[in-house]
């Protein structure tokens with residue numbers, strides 16, 4: 001194993017695994033910390049998908065260290081910690097605490113912090129994260145149900161989340177190429193800086209940073225930062241030049257779309273699907289809490305519905321706030337996650353084998369309920385979202401796990417057409 005990665009949610013893990021596959025690494029995704037006898041299938045890269053983004057920081061650290069032990073125990077030469085390209089976190093973490101714990105466990109002195117993913121509009125300039133043409137704190141991320149982002153300065157956010165010294169490598173330095181960035185790492189090292197936020201506004205910048213990061217034991221960032229890492233292994237003669245051609249044969253069976261993401265992109269995709277006449281069932285968290293709605297009812301509705309049914313809880317920010325006021329923020333989230341997971345398990349029992357799930361937390365819950373221990377990465381649907389095939393599940397499943405804010409407005413029909 002050349003690269004071992006720890007992702008703080010499942011859609012983020014598929015996003016990273018897609019990036020590594022595209023750059024020519026045979027990549028396997030493990031759902032949760034893999035057991036000792038996990039079959040790595042000779043992979044160049046293994047991505048461990050956790051569900052640690054919004055768990056208490058201490059829990060996220062423990063889980064991440066367990067994943068790290070598996071990856072380093074299997075010989076990973078470099079380790080990556082993958083978090084969201086919109087830096088989804090709270091003042092308590094979990095990005096800072098996990099990065100700090102990984103640095104310490106790997107006995108290494110410095111790492112980079114770079115969530116940039118230009119293909120999806122995430123860029124970092126002067127240490128500030130932009131989403132499209134908006135600062136993070138002015139983007140729809142300010143209304144996220146679990147991790148509202150109200151500050152765009154990555155340096156400030158990292159200061160709030162760790163006790164470690166934080167520095168910045170600015171765009172001007174990155175424009176100077178890999179040697180200039182490596183020099184900046186050395187200078188920062190000399191000053192005792194441990195976490196270096198790095199500017200990146202294009203894939204070219206990310207390739208420069210990737211090359212400069214060849215000697216770093218730990219790299220942290222969004223999937224974009226991985227774009228330049230495979231080439232380092234190639235330069236070192238450890239990775240072949242051939243690109244991976246993904247063979248993808250989706251199993252037969254019925255299909256369903258499940259959406260628990262309240263992100264802007266998902267809401268637009270739902271609106272597009274509804275306008276096109278997609279049969280849809282809207283799930284209300286308060287109705288679930290008051291036991292007026294059960295997963296079984298939704299399963300029966302989907303079974304009786306023709307085409308690809310859409311089951312969604314996604315709602316506008318005000319409706320989410322109302323539900324959270326009634327139920328509590330975490331409880332509202334958990335109620336919906338459990339509901340959609342139970343509905344997915346019910347649909348699996350009724351012969352469904354193709355699942356498109358929108359939302360990272362939602363995907364984690366659904367894939368857990370479907371009993372899928374690992375995934376093989378298939379073709380890209382939109383930047384950051386591949387079709388995947390289950391590995392080691394009772395029967396083969398096709399899964400598209402979409403990050404909440406990824407994908408064009410016609411994403412659902414585009415994804416399903418790829419399987420028809």
Ligand SMILES: Nc1ncnc2c1ncn2[C@@H]1O[C@H](COP(=O)(O)OP(=O)(O)OP(=O)(O)O)[C@@H](O)[C@H]1O
Nearest residue numbers: 145261263313323333336337359360361362403404
């Ligand atoms: N109507 C609702 N009211 C309150 N909470 C909701 C509602 N619908 C969904 N949720 C919760 O909001 C959270 C959405 O998080 P999720 O990670 O699934 O989506 P996302 O943040 O858009 O995606 P990603 O993490 O991939 O960016 C989940 O915990 C979900 O259960």
Ligand SMILES: O=C(O)[C@@H](O)C(=O)CO
Nearest residue numbers: 012015084085222360403
């Ligand atoms: O980086 C991203 O934006 C995604 O891969 C993700 O982590 C969403 O949950």
